[in-house]
Amino acid sequence: MGEMPDDAGLAEFKQGIELLQNGYATKALERFRYAAELKGQNPYYLSFLGVSMGRAQGKWAAAVELCKTALSMRRNEAQLYLNLAEVYVSAGRRDNAIETLDAGLTYCRADKRIGQMRGRLGRRCSPLLPFLGRSNLLNRSLGKLRHRVLGRVRKVNPPFAA
Template identity: 35%
Template sequence: MATTYNEELIARGISAIKSGNTAEALNCFEEAVKIHSTPANWSYLAFCLARERRQFDYAIRLCREAITRDPHSSIHYLNLGKVYLLAGRKDDAIRTFRQGLLYEGSPAIIGELKRLGLRKQPVIGFLRRENPLNKYLGIALKKLRLC
């Protein structure tokens, strides 16, 4: 009985996150963690805490603990990356998203990276991106599909 209720809480919480209602999701995951404490529950709870209560440090600790206990699940990396974005730490978020992709291909992580508008490294690394040499070499290589 408790397992079914816990699964229902988790499903409602994930659905609430997807619909943008993190306040409801926070309630669901707080209750779910009390019933059954799992890395996935901690990870989702951490994202909700960061979004609703702005508790970034605590949320980051929860996500890192989830990753320590279950390092091959990309959902933990997705949630940690989102927490970093909410905290204004874009570089850490990008690094975390990329690390998550090493373990599992996640359309959600790929979507977050695309939303952030990541660019490839400049062709000539020691020159600035705006340098005409980098700019036109990049355009040429893209047209030739070499880059």
């Protein structure tokens, strides 16, 4: 008996996951594209298609749209939030990634992966000189100095454990 299209889509998806995990985003993109063609209403297929498209081709706007579409189909799936956040981070849109993960914590509180990724991203301090851009040399230098000083202060005076 031949493979049913649904089974073929799942097989393509699994191969795409393996390729993506091993760093072959371009090859994974082909697999996810085929899986999405077979079963386009599967949010996982669309979301991973977006991740691989971003990694392979740098088409961040299209990647974000695919991931957002997938997320709108299934709001309670942590992996979809993680994928969208990954695309945002890779596209240099860190604040959007943080917002996405915060929303993910609302819908998928039990999934620790969202909290872990959110913790890794943290929250940036505001620039010391707000009238200058964040990338201004003076703001960057002062920010690095602040980071070093605060790091030393925390080592000398650690916060009390609750």
